[in-house]
Amino acid sequence: MGYNCDFCEHQRPVVYCRSDAACLCLSCDRNVHSANALSRRHSRTLLCERCSSQPAFVRCAEERVSLCENCDWIGHGTSTSNSTHTRQTINSYSGCPSSAELSSLWPFFWQSPSPGESTSEQELGLMSIPENMERTSWGPTGNTISQNQNNTGVAEVNNDNNADMGSGWDGSSSILEIRSPPQALDQPGGSTDTSLPKFSCPQTKRPSLFEDDLYDDFNMDDVDLNLENYEELFGVTLNHSEELFENGGIDCLFRMKDMPAADSNCRGAVPAESSSVGLVNTVQPECSNGASADSMMSNKTDSILCFTGRQAHSSLSFSGLTGESSGGDYQDCGASPMLLMGEPPWCPPCPESSFQSSTRSNAVMRYKEKKKTRKFEKRVRYASRKARADVRKRVRGRFVKYGKENGCLLSSSEPYIYLQLDFSSFIKAAAAAAIVIAIC
DNA sequence: ATTTCAGTTAAGTCCACATAGCTCG
DNA sequence: GTCGAGCTATGTGGACTTAACTGAA
Numbered sequence: 291m292g293y294n295c296d297f298c299e300h301q302r303p304v305v306y307c308r309s310d311a312a313c314l315c316l317s318c319d320r321n322v323h324s325a326n327a328l329s330r331r332h333s334r335t336l337l338c339e340r341c342s343s344q345p346a347f348v349r350c351a352e353e354r355v356s357l358c359e360n361c362d363w364i365g366h367g368t369s370t371s372n373s374t375h376t377r378q379t380i381n382s383y384s385g386c387p388s389s390a391e392l393s394s395l396w397p398f399f400w401q402s403p404s405p406g407e408s409t410s411e412q413e414l415g416l417m418s419i420p421e422n423m424e425r426t427s428w429g430p431t432g433n434t435i436s437q438n439q440n441n442t443g444v445a446e447v448n449n450d451n452n453a454d455m456g457s458g459w460d461g462s463s464s465i466l467e468i469r470s471p472p473q474a475l476d477q478p479g480g481s482t483d484t485s486l487p488k489f490s491c492p493q494t495k496r497p498s499l500f501e502d503d504l505y506d507d508f509n510m511d512d513v514d515l516n517l518e519n520y521e522e523l524f525g526v527t528l529n530h531s532e533e534l535f536e537n538g539g540i541d542c543l544f545r546m547k548d549m550p551a552a553d554s555n556c557r558g559a560v561p562a563e564s565s566s567v568g569l570v571n572t573v574q575p576e577c578s579n580g581a582s583a584d585s586m587m588s589n590k591t592d593s594i595l596c597f598t599g600r601q602a603h604s605s606l607s608f609s610g611l612t613g614e615s616s617g618g619d620y621q622d623c624g625a626s627p628m629l630l631m632g633e634p635p636w637c638p639p640c641p642e643s644s645f646q647s648s649t650r651s652n653a654v655m656r657y658k659e660k661k662k663t664r665k666f667e668k669r670v671r672y673a674s675r676k677a678r679a680d681v682r683k684r685v686r687g688r689f690v691k692y693g694k695e696n697g698c699l700l701s702s703s704e705p706y707i708y709l710q711l712d713f714s715s716f717i718k719a720a721a722a723a724a725i726v727i728a729i730c
Numbered sequence: 731a732t733t734t735c736a737g738t739t740a741a742g743t744c745c746a747c748a749t750a751g752c753t754c755g
Numbered sequence: 756g757t758c759g760a761g762c763t764a765t766g767t768g769g770a771c772t773t774a775a776c777t778g779a780a
Contacts, residue, residue: 670767671766672750675748676766676767678748679768682746682747684745684746684770685745685770686770688769689744689745689746689767691746691747692746
């Protein structure tokens, strides 16, 4: 541990901004994300208290610690004693919430931690947040969804918070939105309510975390992250790498299956730094296969060494990738890169490996099938041009001028007859002419 | 293990023309 | 500031070409 805020480099980071790929203290989070309307839209969540480099997605009530997916898997997925811990999904937020708003969002923040645990949450309560800054409002559509994961995997939706917030805040200038975590998690209990975030019991069905249904409802058109908008908004030309980074590190890893199987350490390091495909393909792993998962996940410096770090990504060029193909390639895949590569590098062999293997093979099969049938739809910007192109005459796939349809010029303004003949027609015509000449 | 070759796949190119977007008077 | 003329760049789809990839011999 011992990391500092990426912005002030002084305070202990508490929240993680996916858009900025930055770990920030609350003060800097407020400063940075109050700069403009765009930055206010950045979705932030708690920082994992184990690795201090990944966004936390679940809160362990027993351990009173916020964990990212990887650390949750390490802590709960491999230990039968810890697997029964009650865990609560951590919501993300945007805007500039006050400390009171954060307390409503994360009530566990102000619970006193048990002895020997991280004190980051205690410090969090002591952090000064300039309350004179722009007032944050709870959006009328803000939907606080909390889940109490028990052994049966029953999730419940808590709308009380939302109602309370709605009554206590002015919804006219909605800035802050409470979002359920982006991860679609399987729900062992088999709930039919698809609107609810799913939760997974990692030790039993870990691979399903990344199965196809995770991406089925994800449409980049809805997210609207195209380059044009970025140029319009920021006035700068954006490399495709940045677009990939915006989409999240996990989705950018599919080319990792090309990496040598021994690169387990670096495989784990990549999601930790939201690395990009280009980096993965070009940067040689520096880490040895023998490194432990713990050291890998906790050693932030190593991650940066292996995959250049998030600060360097903007200078990398991905000119060989097109927006459509590359972007969709990594967003529409139906299986996790970890899935394709084999067991997660941080997952030691366990008795359930046979079950996981079969599940994984099924997922890989579904991924391959989906990839085979996948078709990147072209986005038509001008329907009128498309309509015209659809009805325009072509000769061998090329547009032809008016009057040159069917190989002949029909326009009276043209002084000559235009013949559009392919080679076979030319041979036939030449042969016929030769016969005529011979007869004559 | 390496090379060669045929088959497959993906990406790029070409065409004419309507239209968006810009400058200029 | 507004308007119109003139100009340039862009986008549209199908056929074709080219390059890259794959698997077998």
